[in-house]
Amino acid sequence: MIIDTLENAGKYASVHPLFAKAFEFLNSIDLKNVEAGKYEISDGLNYAVVEKEGMTAEESIAKFECHNKNIDIQLCINGKEKLGWKPRNTCKSMKGEYNAEKDVAFYNDAPDMYFELTDNQFAIFFPEDVHAPMIADGVIKKLIVKVRL
Secondary structure, three states, rough: OEEEEEEHHHHOOOOOOOOHHHHHHHHHOOOOOOOOEEEEOOOOOOEEEEEOEOHHHHHHOOOOOEEEOOOEEEEEEOOOOEEEEEEEHHHHOEEEEEEEOOOOOEEEOOOOEEEEEOOOOEEEEOOOEEEEEEOOOOOEEEEEEEEEE
């Protein structure tokens, strides 16, 4: 997992072949006015904009998730979002089977730690990072880039 600010995003361009294009895109759009929905940037890069009321920690942990085929770049546009995290290799209890169509696996485990993101801060979740997003008392606006492995 990586946590940083959008102004430092260039430091991560070499981590994955599509990261430079993903961060170039994030730095080129008007984040405050981007519309909620799902969109394609290019082959292997998609994004979703979400603007909704945050969840309780219990609601988010009920969907404690990770992905096999994508890396998530989760950027907080507005609000204060709390996220939970745990290394996948220390999780003990899968919740159901991996859903290949949606590229998601859920776990019954609890996060080892929590952290907060606010305006223009992001977290990068790799397949080994189980995460519980959208924990907040108010409305969160965020953009999630799905980077195909």
